Amino acid sequence: MRAAAGAQFYAPVDGELRELERRLADVGRGAHPTFREAVAHLFTTPGKLLRPTLVFLAARFGSLADREVVLNLAESLELVHTASLVHDDVVDAADLRRNIQTVNAKWNDDVALIVGDYLFAKAYALAAVLPNPEVIAIVAQTVFALCDGELAEVTAARALPTESKYLERIELKTASLYAACCQGAALLAEAEPEHVAALGAFGTNLGLAFQITDDVLDLVGDESEFGKTVGRDLAEGMPTLPMIYAVTERDGDSPALAARILAPRKSPDELRELLAIIRRSRGPERARQRALSFHDAAVRALAALPDRPERTALRDVADFVVSRVR
Amino acid sequence: MRAAAGAQFYAPVDGELRELERRLADVGRGAHPTFREAVAHLFTTPGKLLRPTLVFLAARFGSLADREVVLNLAESLELVHTASLVHDDVVDAADLRRNIQTVNAKWNDDVALIVGDYLFAKAYALAAVLPNPEVIAIVAQTVFALCDGELAEVTAARALPTESKYLERIELKTASLYAACCQGAALLAEAEPEHVAALGAFGTNLGLAFQITDDVLDLVGDESEFGKTVGRDLAEGMPTLPMIYAVTERDGDSPALAARILAPRKSPDELRELLAIIRRSRGPERARQRALSFHDAAVRALAALPDRPERTALRDVADFVVSRVR
Numbered sequence: 001m002r003a004a005a006g007a008q009f010y011a012p013v014d015g016e017l018r019e020l021e022r023r024l025a026d027v028g029r030g031a032h033p034t035f036r037e038a039v040a041h042l043f044t045t046p047g048k049l050l051r052p053t054l055v056f057l058a059a060r061f062g063s064l065a066d067r068e069v070v071l072n073l074a075e076s077l078e079l080v081h082t083a084s085l086v087h088d089d090v091v092d093a094a095d096l097r098r099n100i101q102t103v104n105a106k107w108n109d110d111v112a113l114i115v116g117d118y119l120f121a122k123a124y125a126l127a128a129v130l131p132n133p134e135v136i137a138i139v140a141q142t143v144f145a146l147c148d149g150e151l152a153e154v155t156a157a158r159a160l161p162t163e164s165k166y167l168e169r170i171e172l173k174t175a176s177l178y179a180a181c182c183q184g185a186a187l188l189a190e191a192e193p194e195h196v197a198a199l200g201a202f203g204t205n206l207g208l209a210f211q212i213t214d215d216v217l218d219l220v221g222d223e224s225e226f227g228k229t230v231g232r233d234l235a236e237g238m239p240t241l242p243m244i245y246a247v248t249e250r251d252g253d254s255p256a257l258a259a260r261i262l263a264p265r266k267s268p269d270e271l272r273e274l275l276a277i278i279r280r281s282r283g284p285e286r287a288r289q290r291a292l293s294f295h296d297a298a299v300r301a302l303a304a305l306p307d308r309p310e311r312t313a314l315r316d317v318a319d320f321v322v323s324r325v326r
Numbered sequence: 327m328r329a330a331a332g333a334q335f336y337a338p339v340d341g342e343l344r345e346l347e348r349r350l351a352d353v354g355r356g357a358h359p360t361f362r363e364a365v366a367h368l369f370t371t372p373g374k375l376l377r378p379t380l381v382f383l384a385a386r387f388g389s390l391a392d393r394e395v396v397l398n399l400a401e402s403l404e405l406v407h408t409a410s411l412v413h414d415d416v417v418d419a420a421d422l423r424r425n426i427q428t429v430n431a432k433w434n435d436d437v438a439l440i441v442g443d444y445l446f447a448k449a450y451a452l453a454a455v456l457p458n459p460e461v462i463a464i465v466a467q468t469v470f471a472l473c474d475g476e477l478a479e480v481t482a483a484r485a486l487p488t489e490s491k492y493l494e495r496i497e498l499k500t501a502s503l504y505a506a507c508c509q510g511a512a513l514l515a516e517a518e519p520e521h522v523a524a525l526g527a528f529g530t531n532l533g534l535a536f537q538i539t540d541d542v543l544d545l546v547g548d549e550s551e552f553g554k555t556v557g558r559d560l561a562e563g564m565p566t567l568p569m570i571y572a573v574t575e576r577d578g579d580s581p582a583l584a585a586r587i588l589a590p591r592k593s594p595d596e597l598r599e600l601l602a603i604i605r606r607s608r609g610p611e612r613a614r615q616r617a618l619s620f621h622d623a624a625v626r627a628l629a630a631l632p633d634r635p636e637r638t639a640l641r642d643v644a645d646f647v648v649s650r651v652r
Contacts, residue, residue, distance in 0.1 A: 087443060111480060117476075118477075121450075136455070147357075154434075
C-alpha cells in the first residue's frame with residue numbers, strides 16, 4: 001500500500017501505521033455517500049505516510065506510551081494534511097496528485113471544497129480530545145500556518161520573491177506540519193524538553209528539505225515517476241527556489257527572465273523553452289544543495305536524542321526525503 | 327451595530343453581546359493581512375447575532391455561571407456559522423449577503439476558500455478548550471451536519487424533493503447549529519437534563535422556522551429590505567418548500583412546472599414569469615404556515631423551562647424569526 005513500502009524506516013512503527021491506515025479508510029463512516037466515496041478515493045493509495053511515521057517515531061522518545069492518544073494525533077495531522085491538499089488542488093485547479101485524480105477533477109470544485117471542510121472537521125474532532133492542551137494548540141497553529149502560507153501564495157504580487165520570502169512561505173505551508181508531527185508527538189509522550197525541541201528542529205528542517213526537493217522535481221523530474229504533472233509551478237507562474245536561483249545568475253536580462261517565469265497561463269512552447277532555460281542554469285543544482293543543507297541541519301538536530309533504532313529511522317526518513325535529488 | 331438592534335430580546339445579554347462583538351472584530355489579529363481585512367469586512371456589520379444571543383440566553387438556565395467559557399462557545403459557533411456562509415457563497419457564486427459584498431465577490435473564490443478554512447480553524451481552537459467534552463463533540467457534530475447538508479445540496483439529482491427530504495436538508499444545514507447553540511450552552515452551564523433537552527428542541531424548531539421563513543422571503547421578499555438578491559434559489563434551480571408546495575397544487579402540469587423550477591441559469595424573463603406563477607400559487611402561504619407551526623413547537627418546548635426573563639426573551643426571538651412572514 002505505502003508508496004515507499006520498501007523503506008526500512010517504517011519497520012519500528014509498522015503496527016501503528018497499519019492501524020492508522022484502517023482508521024483513515026473508515027473516516028467516512030456515517031457521513032454523506034459522496035464524502036465516503038471521496039475518502040475511499042483519497043485513502044486507497046495513502047501515499048508515503050511520512051507525517052504519521054514521524055509522529056509514531058517521535059513519540060518513542062517520551063516516557064509515556066499511550067498508543068491510542070498518539071494514533072489520534074497522527075490521524076488528526078494526516079487529515080489536516082489531506083484536507084489542505086484537497087483545498088490547494090481547488091485553488092491550483094490541479095487534476096492529478098500522486099498519479100491519481102484530484103477530488104476537484106473527479107467530482108468538482110464544490111464537492112472538493114466541502115470534502116476538505118469535512119476532513120478538517122474530522123481532524124479537529126480528534127485533536128480536541130487529546131489530553132494535552134499544548135498539543136491541541138499546536139494542531140490549531142499548524143492550520144493557521146497553512147492558511148497564512150496559502151493566502152500569501154494567492155495574494156502574492158507578480159514578482160519574484162527573495163530566497164528568504166520563499167523559505168518563509170514553505171515554512172508556513174509545509175515545514176510547520178512536519179514540525180507539529182515531531183514536536184506534538186514528543187509532547188504527548190512527555191519527552192524531555194530538550195528532546196521536544198530537538199524533534200521540533202528536526203521536523204522544521206526536514207519539511208524545508210522536503211519542499212525544496214519537491215520544487216526541484218517539479219522542474220527536472222520524470223513525470224511518470226513523480227506522480228504530478230511536471231512544470232506545473234512554472235506553467236502557473238508560481239516562482240520556486242530553483243527559478244529564483246536561475247534568475248539571479250543572469251546579469252543583464254534577469255528582469256526579462258523573471259517576467260517570463262511569472263507570466264500565468266503560458267503556451268506549451270513557452271513552457272518548454274523556459275523549462276530548458278532553467279534546466280540549463282545552475283538553479284536546480286543550487287536548490288538541491290540548499291535542500292541538502294536543510295537535510296544536514298535536520299540530521300544534526302537528531303544528535304541531541306538518545307541513540308535508539310527510532311533515531312536511526314528518523315535519519316533514514318531524512319535521507320529518503322532528499323534521495324530523489326541526491 | 328446589530329441588525330435587529332431594537333429587539334428587546336437582546337437586553338438580558340447585552341453585556342455578553344458587546345464583549346462578543348469586540349472578540350469577533352479581533353479574530354484576525356496576528357494573521358495574514360488579507361485575512362484581517364476579510365474579518366473586518368465580515369464583522370463590521372455583524373448581522374443579527376441571533377445564534378450567540380441564543381447561547382447567552384440558554385446558558386442562564388444552568389447553575390454554573392462561567393462567563394468566559396460561555397463566550398468561547400458563542401464565539402466558536404458564530405465563527406462556524408460565518409465560515410460556512412463564506413464557503414456556501416463560493417459554492418453558490420453569490421455576490422451579496424446582508425446587503426454587503428461576499429468575500430468571493432470582494433476578493434475571489436480562492437481567498438474565500440482560505441478565509442473560510444481560517445475561520446473554521448479559529449472556531450475549533452476555541453471549542454477545543456471548552457471544559458466539557460460533550461459540548462466539544464456537539465460543535466464537531468454541527469460541522470459534520472453542515473457539510474452533510476451542503477453535500478446533499480450540491481450532489482442532489484435535478485428533481486423536486488419531497489417535503490420530508492427538504493426538511494431533512496434544512497435540519498442539517500440550519501437547525502443543527504441553532505440546536506447546538508441552545509443545547510451546548512445549557513450543557514456548559516450544567517443545566518438540568520430536562521432543560522437541556524427542552525432547549526435543544528427549542529433550537530431545532532426555531533432553526534426550521536427560520537430557514538423556511540428565509541426560503542419564503544427569497545420568493546416574495548423585498549430585495550432592499552431582505553439584503554439578498556430575491557429569487558436567487560429559483561434562479562439557481564434550488565428547490566425550496568414554497569416551490570414544492572406550488573408544484574403539488576398543480577394537477578396536470580406539475581412535472582412541467584417542476585422541470586422549469588429546476589432548470590439552472592434561467593433567463594430573466596423566465597425567472598420573472600416563474601416568480602409570478604409561484605407568488606400566485608398557495609405555495610408561499612402554505613410554507614408560511616409550516617414555519618409558524620415550527621415556531622409554535624419551539625414555543626411549546628419553552629414551557630418546560632422555569633419562568634424567567636430569559637424565557638420571555640427566547641420566546642421573543644422565536645416571534646422575531648417568523649415576524650417577517652407573519
